[in-house]
Amino acid sequence: xxGVTQTPxxxxxxxxxxxxxxxxxxxxxxxxxWYKQSAKKPxxxxxxxxxxxRVENNSVPSRFSPECPNSSHLFLHLHTLQPEDSALxxxxxxxxxxxxxxxxxLHFGNGTRLTVT
Amino acid sequence: xDQVTQSPEALRLQEGESSSLNCSYTVSGLRGLFWYRQDxxxxxxxxxxxxxxxxxxxxxxxxxxxxxxxxxxHITAPKPEDSATYLCAANxMRFGAGTRLTVKP
Numbered sequence: 001x002x003g004v005t006q007t008p009x010x011x012x013x014x015x016x017x018x019x020x021x022x023x024x025x026x027x028x029x030x031x032x033x034w035y036k037q038s039a040k041k042p043x044x045x046x047x048x049x050x051x052x053x054r055v056e057n058n059s060v061p062s063r064f065s066p067e068c069p070n071s072s073h074l075f076l077h078l079h080t081l082q083p084e085d086s087a088l089x090x091x092x093x094x095x096x097x098x099x100x101x102x103x104x105x106l107h108f109g110n111g112t113r114l115t116v117t
Numbered sequence: 118x119d120q121v122t123q124s125p126e127a128l129r130l131q132e133g134e135s136s137s138l139n140c141s142y143t144v145s146g147l148r149g150l151f152w153y154r155q156d157x158x159x160x161x162x163x164x165x166x167x168x169x170x171x172x173x174x175x176x177x178x179x180x181x182x183x184x185x186x187x188x189x190x191h192i193t194a195p196k197p198e199d200s201a202t203y204l205c206a207a208n209x210m211r212f213g214a215g216t217r218l219t220v221k222p
Contacts, residue, residue: 004160033210042121043161043204043212090160103149103168106210108160 003027006091006109013081014117021076021112023091031096032074033106034066037088049074050096081116088113119144123205123213130195130220138190138216140205150188152181153204155215161204195220 004025013019025032031050035043048055049068063085065077074091092106122141130136142150149168153161165174167183174181178199180191190203200220206212 040126040214042214043206043210045210092160103166103208105151105163105166106153106161106206107163108153110158110160 004091004093004107004109006089006112008112009110010113010115012115012117013078015081015083017081018077018079020078021089021091021114023074023076023109025072025074025091025093025107027093027095027107029093029095029107030071031094031104032068032071033092033094034074034076035090035092037090037111043090046076078114081114083116086114086116119208119211121205121207121211121213123203123216125216126214127217128219130192130218132196132220132222133194135191135193135195137192138203138218140188140190140213141186142188142205142207143186144207144211146208148208150183151206151210152188152190153206155202155204164203192218197222 007022033048034046036046037043045057046060047066063080067075088111090108090111092108094104094106120143124139149166151166152164154164155161165181170183170185172183178193182189197220202215202217204212204215
């Protein structure tokens with residue numbers, strides 16, 4: 001399997017549930033990202049892991065918790081979400097020789113469509 | 118504050134009708150300007166990277182150009198399969214909201 005794979009593709013959860021999103025990259029990249037995409041809004045960077053360094057966006061609520069056990073796998077743990085968290089969650093990877101946001105393009109998965117009821 | 122703004126928000130073209138999409142940016146020290154294409158239900162797909170003013174890159178009917186303040190994505194004689202949302206991003210992967218392009222046969 002090649003590229004960036006995200007599971008599940010669709011997820012419906014209640015506000016009191018706990019769930020996890022999974023991302024796996026088969027490109028040999030050393031940086032992985034979580035983005036949130038809401039309708040008619042720019043992609044919002046949530047978290048980055050690169051060269052074992054975690055970079056956070058301070059505006060991300062604590063109900064979102066990332067985990068990166070190795071350079072190929074990335075998780076986003078979700079708990080007590082709100083309806084406004086419903087969105088498309090995209091995982092991406094890149095080859096970042098000098099840290100994240102180096103001038104390397106991102107390779108995206110097809111996302112998890114999350115609906116919070 | 119670093120910002121990326123795309124215009125128009127939506128663009129409808131007839132097949133063969135050429136046009137341009139705009140991406141204006143204000144960042145402190147551009148290291149790269151990226152263009153992506155996103156089809157419905159899919160993640161963005163990388164198209165081009167531009168690094169310095171004056172640089173141009175082409176792929177089929179698409180040509181991307183860069184100045185010190187903005188980038189253009191020129192679409193020549195578009196086809197219906199070019200319909201998609203086009204995203205640009207600068208440096209720290211700060212994205213614009215995208216331009217939704219529809220090409221009618």
